[in-house]
Amino acid sequence: xxxxxxxxxxxxxxxxxxxxxxxxxxxxxxxxxxxxxxxxxxxxxxxxxxxxxxxxxxxxxxxxxxxxxxxxxxxxxxxxxxxxxxxxxxxxxxxxxxxxxxxxxxxxxxxxxxxxxxxxxxxxxxxxxxxxxxxxxxxxxxxxxxxxxxxxxxxxxxxxxxxxxxxxxxxxxxxxxxxxxxxxxxxxxxxxx
Amino acid sequence: xxxxxxxxxxxxxxxxxxxxxxxxxxxxxxxxxxxxxxxxxxxxxxxxxxxxxxxxxxxxxxxxxxxxxxxxxxxxxxxxxxxxxxxxxxxxxxxxxxxxxxxxxxxxxxxxxxxxxxxxxxxxxxxxxxxxxxxxxxxxxxxxxxxxxxxxxxxxxxxxxxxxxxxxxxxxxxxxxxxxxxxxxxxxxxxxxxxxxxxxxxxxxxxxxxxxxxxxxxxxxxxxxxxxxxxxxxxxxxxxxxxxxxxxxxxxxxxxxxxxxxxx
Numbered sequence: 209x210x211x212x213x214x215x216x217x218x219x220x221x222x223x224x225x226x227x228x229x230x231x232x233x234x235x236x237x238x239x240x241x242x243x244x245x246x247x248x249x250x251x252x253x254x255x256x257x258x259x260x261x262x263x264x265x266x267x268x269x270x271x272x273x274x275x276x277x278x279x280x281x282x283x284x285x286x287x288x289x290x291x292x293x294x295x296x297x298x299x300x301x302x303x304x305x306x307x308x309x310x311x312x313x314x315x316x317x318x319x320x321x322x323x324x325x326x327x328x329x330x331x332x333x334x335x336x337x338x339x340x341x342x343x344x345x346x347x348x349x350x351x352x353x354x355x356x357x358x359x360x361x362x363x364x365x366x367x368x369x370x371x372x373x374x375x376x377x378x379x380x381x382x383x384x385x386x387x388x389x390x391x392x393x394x395x396x397x398x399x400x401x
Numbered sequence: 402x403x404x405x406x407x408x409x410x411x412x413x414x415x416x417x418x419x420x421x422x423x424x425x426x427x428x429x430x431x432x433x434x435x436x437x438x439x440x441x442x443x444x445x446x447x448x449x450x451x452x453x454x455x456x457x458x459x460x461x462x463x464x465x466x467x468x469x470x471x472x473x474x475x476x477x478x479x480x481x482x483x484x485x486x487x488x489x490x491x492x493x494x495x496x497x498x499x500x501x502x503x504x505x506x507x508x509x510x511x512x513x514x515x516x517x518x519x520x521x522x523x524x525x526x527x528x529x530x531x532x533x534x535x536x537x538x539x540x541x542x543x544x545x546x547x548x549x550x551x552x553x554x555x556x557x558x559x560x561x562x563x564x565x566x567x568x569x570x571x572x573x574x575x576x577x578x579x580x581x582x583x584x585x586x587x588x589x590x591x592x593x594x595x596x597x598x599x600x601x602x603x604x605x606x607x608x609x610x611x612x613x614x615x616x617x618x619x620x621x622x623x624x625x626x627x628x629x630x631x632x633x634x635x636x637x638x639x640x641x642x643x644x645x646x647x648x649x650x651x652x653x654x655x656x657x658x659x660x661x662x663x664x665x
Contacts, residue, residue, distance in 0.1 A: 211473045286607030286649040307595055311472055343477060345489055345609045349623060352613020352649065362610055362649060388486075388613070388623075 213312040218319065232263045232320055239294070239313040240265045243306055245278075246296040250317055253290040254325050255361055262290070262324065275299040280314040282321055285348055287363045289321035326367040342380045350384035358395045368394050418540040422546035428570060429456050432577065444640035445597075446604040447631075448581045453553070456574050457482050460567050463535070466492040467578060468501050469543075469551035469598055476505055479605045481508065484624030486616035491529050492554065504540035504552045510572060511540040513562035536560035539568070541575040543582075550579060550598065604642045611645035619655035629658040 221234040236248040249264035278294040292314045302310060347369065355365035369387070372394040373380040386392035451465050456465040466481035478492045495501040500511045500523070516536055519527045530538060535556040543551040545564075553575045557563075563571070582597055615626035630648065634641045647653035 211475060213473065267476040283603055285603060285608075285610045287610075308472055308474070311595065314471070333407060343606075344493055345478065345605075346486070348606050348609035349613035349616070352615075353617040354613075355649075356614050356617035362614075 209302045211312060211315070213309070214319075217312060217316040220318070221320075230257075232324070235313065235316060235320060236263055236265050239292075241261050242309055242313070243294065243297065243302075245292075245294040246274075248313075249293045249295075250321070251290045251293070251323055252324050252328070254328050255363070259290075259328065262321075276301075278302060278310065280310065280317070281301050282314060282318040284318065284322065284366060285351075285362070287322070287361075287366060289318060289363070292317040322363060322367060325363055342384075344381050344384070346388055347384040349379055350387035354387055354394060357393070428459055431459060432573075444604075444634075444642055445601045446480065446608055447581060447634065449578055449639040450631075450641070451603065452574055452578050452581070453480045453482050456553065456555060456571060459574070460555060460571050461559070461561075461563060462539070462557040464488055464556040466501075466554050467543075467551060468492070468495065468505075469582075469601060470505070470549070470553065471602060472595055472598060477602050477605075479551075479601055480547060483629060484622075487529075487533055491526070491533060491556075494529055495523075496524050496615040497525065497553065497578065498523045499554075500538050500540035501552045501554045504554075505549050508542050508544060508547075510542060510551045510568065511538075512568050514538050514540075515560060519562075530556065530631050534558055537562070539563065539571065541568075541571045543575045543579045545579055545583065545594070550582070551592070553578065604645075607642060608645045614651075615648050615655065615658070619658075621655075629655075633658045 217235070217238065220259045221238060222228075222232050222236060224234045225231045232250055236250055239245075240248045247265045252259040252262050274295045274297065276296050276299050280292040280294075282289045282291060294310060347366075350369060351366045353360050354360075354368065355362045358365065358368070360368070367382060369380055373383045376383070383392065383394065407570045453465040453467055454460065464481070464483050467479055468476040471477045476496045478489070481489065481492055492501075494580045497503075500514055504511050514537065516527050516530050516538060519538075533556075535558055537557045537560050539555040540554040541555070542549050543553065553571065555571060582601060583594070608627075611630060612623045612626045615621070615629065616623050619626065619629070621629075630644050631641060633639070633653075637644075644653065648658075
């Protein structure tokens with residue numbers, strides 16, 4: 209998840225939205241500019257089910273109707289956060305390089321949607337913590353363990369890992385390692401014992 | 402310390418003394434069993450997991466891991482034998498430089514690479530592998546026509562090289578992994594291939610989350626948690642990913658996952 213391209217995309221989107229409120233809009237517009245598509249939409253899913261469209265580009269160019277849709281369901285294992293949809297008025301497939309770019313936007317979208325989902329549940333993570341991401345097995349094990357120990361859902365557990373790693377200026381992987389070993393409790397606001 | 406412990410997950414021995422016929426027969430059985438999983442209700446991660454287990458059983462090696470292209474230019478670990486964290490890190494280290502990455506880049510098998518002579522080629526990886534007691538490493542490509550979609554890495558403690566026959570078995574296992582992953586469908590374009598790869602990678606993440614949930618709930622280590630989920634999956638004939646989903650959702654707890662009669 210933390211490829212250089214994803215980090216670039218998130219940084220650009222973040223720069224265009226000082227208070228964070230326009231990040232989702234920035235993402236879909238940047239995605240539509242970067243790829244040969246007519247429009248891009250982002251829909252959120254919460255633990256309760258689909259929560260509807262978050263934002264979409266203006267589909268004004270779709271006079272001829274939609275001829276191709278590329279849907280990227282976004283999830284982190286058991287955590288389903290929504291979907292990134294690309295559509296266009298001309299049929300055909302995405303070429304390999306376009307697909308790589310689309311997947312990078314999809315990864316960036318996953319992090320934004322995860323944030324929106326946890327915000328919807330009342331728990332916000334600092335926006336800059338979005339860039340703290342890692343896909344190693346230990347991070348996912350720590351997510352599972354933390355959700356049990358703290359009595360929270362896996363989405364909140366993952367967000368908590370992001371937020372704590374960011375606050376402590378350490379890698380999420382290091383933090384996950386300590387969580388798995390049981391030496392750190394990220395729900396504890398104070399310093400480590 | 403942990404590497405050489407790499408146990409055969411099913412406790413079976415390849416039966417070296419019983420000769421080549423036994424191995425041939427076992428090989429045929431394994432391929433039939435693997436082909437058998439390619440029907441409906443197919444669970445890709447369980448399939449790839451069995452494949453790494455069978456690699457340890459059938460080829461003279463001690464640990465196996467399978468990495469797939471995430472289509473963003475990074476290889477991700479999707480199945481591996483042995484739950485030791487240091488071995489896991491060794492597999493993951495390869496994404497920054499190691500036999501798997503080289504094999505993925507060239508599409509060619511790297512066979513019988515003596516780690517004592519690999520320090521310059523992959524400094525970090527080699528140090529870590531030697532530290533775990535491994536002497537030799539092999540990487541086998543997973544090829545789809547001209548494209549490489551992943552690679553199988555094999556580690557052995559003993560430095561004696563694998564024979565061409567054994568390497569052939571390893572390549573056959575990697576080929577059947579590719580077939581299984583693409584699951585009989587004609588992969589006409591990159592988007593369809595992407596769906597298959599993304600599903601496999603996310604199923605793996607789900608299983609890691611479930612291991613964490615179950616380890617914390619049952620107060621066991623991650624390896625035990627995984628064994629509990631796999632044996633439950635086998636007993637019930639339920640896909641491993643469904644078991645993992647139920648564990649994360651809290652619908653399946655340590656109580657339900659214990660073997661009923663202790664026979665496992």
